[in-house]
Amino acid sequence: xxxxxxxxxxxxxxxxxxxxSRQLVLVGFGLxxxxxxxxxxxxxxxxxxxxxxxxxxLPLVLFLPSILTRRPRGHxxxxxxxxxxxxxxxxxxTLPGLGLRGVAExxxxxxxxxxxxxxxxxxxxxxxxxxGNS
Numbered sequence: 001x002x003x004x005x006x007x008x009x010x011x012x013x014x015x016x017x018x019x020x021s022r023q024l025v026l027v028g029f030g031l032x033x034x035x036x037x038x039x040x041x042x043x044x045x046x047x048x049x050x051x052x053x054x055x056x057x058l059p060l061v062l063f064l065p066s067i068l069t070r071r072p073r074g075h076x077x078x079x080x081x082x083x084x085x086x087x088x089x090x091x092x093x094t095l096p097g098l099g100l101r102g103v104a105e106x107x108x109x110x111x112x113x114x115x116x117x118x119x120x121x122x123x124x125x126x127x128x129x130x131x132g133n134s
Contacts, residue, residue: 014129021116021123029063036056036060040056041053059081
């Protein structure tokens with residue numbers, strides 16, 4: 001797997017791969033955030049409007065500084081957190097009448113995971129490459 005990834009890096013270039021994975025992160029993050037806000041509004045537990053929204057959105061919002069400052073380590077941690085949303089989506093997909101919503105959440109979380117892992121790898125290698133040239 002490592003040799004394959006290094007071959008892909010040589011053929012396509014780290015700059016291009018970093019940019020593409022960053023785009024995946026932004027799309028996945030934005031979609032998952034919107035889905036969690038919608039889900040929080042739909043739940044509305046015991047008349048508490050903001051509790052469910054905060055519970056679904058807060059884990060994502062905590063990673064916003066890492067995304068904005070483009071830190072590879074923060075993206076790697078966000079990838080692990082996105083797996084919780086993936087598992088949640090799979091669980092929701094098994095509930096009657098919520099299959100499509102659950103599958104959509106799982107797929108968006110998978111896009112976020114893939115983008116974050118790619119970005120963490122490619123950006124770290126890109127930074128090491130620039131440090132070596134300095």
